[in-house]
Amino acid sequence: MEDRQYRRMFEASPVAQALSDEHGLLVEVNNAYCQLVGLTREQLIGRSATVHTHSSDLELHSSVEDLMSAGASADRSVDIEARFVRPDGEIRPVLLTLVPFTGPSDAEWTLASVVDITDRKAVEDSILLASRTDPLTGALNRRGWLNYAVSVNFDDARDAVVAVLDLDHFKQFNERRGHAAGDAVLREFADIARRCIGEDGLLTRWGGEEFVVTFRNSDRARASKALETLAASTPAHLTFSAGYTVLRSGEGLRHALDRADLLMFQAKREGRNRMVTDPPQ
Known part of the structure; x- marks a missing residue:
C-alpha cells in the first residue's frame, strides 16, 4: 500500500x-x-x-x-x-x-x-461515589470515611475534631413508629446536621443510628458549639449522645475516631442526651 x-x-x-x-x-x-x-x-x-x-x-x-x-x-x-x-x-x-x-x-x-x-x-466516578455514600442520607458511609481518613493530612492538631454521635433510644422509636418513620428521621437528622456543622464539617453515617462528624479547620470550642446547635434541632424530639476529641499531633484520624467512640459510650453510661469530651492535651 x-x-x-x-x-x-x-x-x-x-x-x-x-x-x-x-x-x-x-x-x-x-x-x-x-x-x-x-x-x-x-x-x-x-x-x-x-x-x-x-x-x-x-x-x-x-x-x-x-x-x-x-x-x-x-x-x-x-x-x-x-x-x-x-x-x-x-x-x-x-x-x-x-x-x-x-x-x-x-x-x-x-x-x-x-x-x-x-x-x-x-x-466510574458515579460508581465510586455510590460505593462511598450512604444511600439513605447522602452522607459518607464507613468506607468513604476510611478512604478519606487515609488520604488527608493535618499538619496542625488544632485543625480537626472528630465526634461520634448515636441517637438515643432509636430502636424503640423504630418499634413504635415503624422503619419508614425511622428512615425519614435519619434523613432529616442528616440534613440538619449538615447545616449545623457547616462547610468544614464532614458528615458520615457510620451505621444504623450512629454518625461521625469530622470538623476540619476547627477547634474544640467551635465543634462543641456546632454539636450544641445540632442537639437543639434534632427531629422527632429525639436526643443523641456524643463523644468528641481533638486530633492530636502525629496521630491519624482513625485513632481520634476510636477515642471519640469511647467518649460516646461514656456519654451513654452517664445517662444519654449529653456530649462528652476529653481533657486538652
Missing part, C-alpha cells in the same frame, strides 16, 4: 492519532486529534503534547521513554490514561495507546492512538 493511501487512512480515521518524533514533538496529527484537543494542525505541529496535557499529568511525559522501551522489549503497546485540556478549559480524560514507529534515519518515533474516555470516567 502506498504512503499516499496510508495518509488518507490516517486522516480519515475516526480515532484520534498523533505521531511524535524522538524529541517528543508532534510531526503529524489527524483531524480527529485536532477536534479532541480543540487545536488546529498548525497549532500542534512542532510542539509537545504537554501544551494540552493537564498539569498534574505532566510527569507521565517524562516517563514515556522508559515505558516505551519496556513495551518494545516485551513486544507490546503501552496504554496510559491522562487528561487533555482544551483551550476553553474543558478537561477530557483520554486513553493513549503508544506504539513504536520508525522515523527517518531509523529514529525512534511514537504513534499515539487516543480515545476520549470522558463518559467511561463519569460512570
Whole structure:
C-alpha cells in the first residue's frame, strides 16, 4: 500500500492519532486529534503534547521513554490514561495507546492512538461515589470515611475534631413508629446536621443510628458549639449522645475516631442526651 493511501487512512480515521518524533514533538496529527484537543494542525505541529496535557499529568511525559522501551522489549503497546485540556478549559480524560514507529534515519518515533474516555470516567466516578455514600442520607458511609481518613493530612492538631454521635433510644422509636418513620428521621437528622456543622464539617453515617462528624479547620470550642446547635434541632424530639476529641499531633484520624467512640459510650453510661469530651492535651 502506498504512503499516499496510508495518509488518507490516517486522516480519515475516526480515532484520534498523533505521531511524535524522538524529541517528543508532534510531526503529524489527524483531524480527529485536532477536534479532541480543540487545536488546529498548525497549532500542534512542532510542539509537545504537554501544551494540552493537564498539569498534574505532566510527569507521565517524562516517563514515556522508559515505558516505551519496556513495551518494545516485551513486544507490546503501552496504554496510559491522562487528561487533555482544551483551550476553553474543558478537561477530557483520554486513553493513549503508544506504539513504536520508525522515523527517518531509523529514529525512534511514537504513534499515539487516543480515545476520549470522558463518559467511561463519569460512570466510574458515579460508581465510586455510590460505593462511598450512604444511600439513605447522602452522607459518607464507613468506607468513604476510611478512604478519606487515609488520604488527608493535618499538619496542625488544632485543625480537626472528630465526634461520634448515636441517637438515643432509636430502636424503640423504630418499634413504635415503624422503619419508614425511622428512615425519614435519619434523613432529616442528616440534613440538619449538615447545616449545623457547616462547610468544614464532614458528615458520615457510620451505621444504623450512629454518625461521625469530622470538623476540619476547627477547634474544640467551635465543634462543641456546632454539636450544641445540632442537639437543639434534632427531629422527632429525639436526643443523641456524643463523644468528641481533638486530633492530636502525629496521630491519624482513625485513632481520634476510636477515642471519640469511647467518649460516646461514656456519654451513654452517664445517662444519654449529653456530649462528652476529653481533657486538652
